[in-house]
Every structure is written in structure tokens, then in C-alpha cells.
Amino acid sequence: MFILYSQALSIIQIRYHKLPCPGRLGVSSFKKDRGLWLDKLPDGRCRVSEFGFQSDSRIIDADQLAALLKRIIKREFPRSYKLRLEIQSED
Template sequence: MKLIELKQAQKTAITNLKKRRKQELGFYTFKKDRSVRIKLIDDGGAELIEHGYAEERTQLDGQNAKRALKRAFSREFPRSHKVYVQEH
């Protein structure tokens, strides 16, 4: 796992959704008790999985992906400046 800035993590997630490089990306807090994971689906969509404050699964498409991703990051990492990234 690699520790990166929160803004860079958001850009990484959005880029991965557009270019579909990694099948799954996970973003974790320092204590690893809260996370946001993005899992790509074969039909061209993606699934956003939140674990921590909110236990939610959201289907992402091109319209709502960026907004839902930023909302999930602000909800799960409200005071974090750095997060861990794990590629699957």
C-alpha cells in the first residue's frame, strides 16, 4: 500500500474510471478502519463501495461518477489529508 495525498487519490480514482486500467482500487484511512473501493464491472460501469461511516454500495455510470466519488471521499475521509491506495 502506498500513502498519497487525498486530492491525488481522487484524481487517480477518476482517471481509473475513465481509462479502466485497474479492476479494483481501494482507498483507506491511516488506521484502515474506513475505506472507499471502486470495482469495475464488465458492462462498462463501476461499483462504489463505502465502509466506515456509511455502509453503501452505489452503481456508477458516466453521469454521476465524479460527483458520487467526491461525496464518498468527503464523507469517509473528512479530516484526512493522506490516504492509502491499494490496487487489485
């Protein structure tokens, strides 16, 4: 599924909160060369793994997610118009 860059932050937050507990949400560029993965952990925290311009992985509390996503989206997708959204659930 594709989402617009201008709506990315709100859509990502909504989709993340609707994920089942061991779930994974991926956001990448159209070419799939830059992106990030959000893993919802059972203890209520989130693992954020970004790849592309900067490769990093960190575990944060869910209330810090919005501020971190805003910075990552600006850094990883500076000229993107459409972003690819992927949802994986561990059944």
C-alpha cells in the same frame, strides 16, 4: 501507496480509468477503518462500496463517478491528510 487528500479525487479517477476491466481500486484511511472500493465492471459501469462512517454499495455509470467520489471522500475522510490507495487486478 499513499496519496494526499488534496489530490485524491484526480488520482483516483486517473487510476480507475487505467484499471483493467475486471479490476478493483481501494481507497482507505491511514488506520484502514474507513474507505471505499471501486470495482470496474465489464459492462462499463462501476460498483462503489463504501465502509466506515456509512456502509453502502451501489452500481453507477462511469460518468457519474466524479460527483459521487467527491461526496464520499468528504464524508469518509473529513480529517485525513494521507489516504492509502490499493490496486487489485483479477488475472
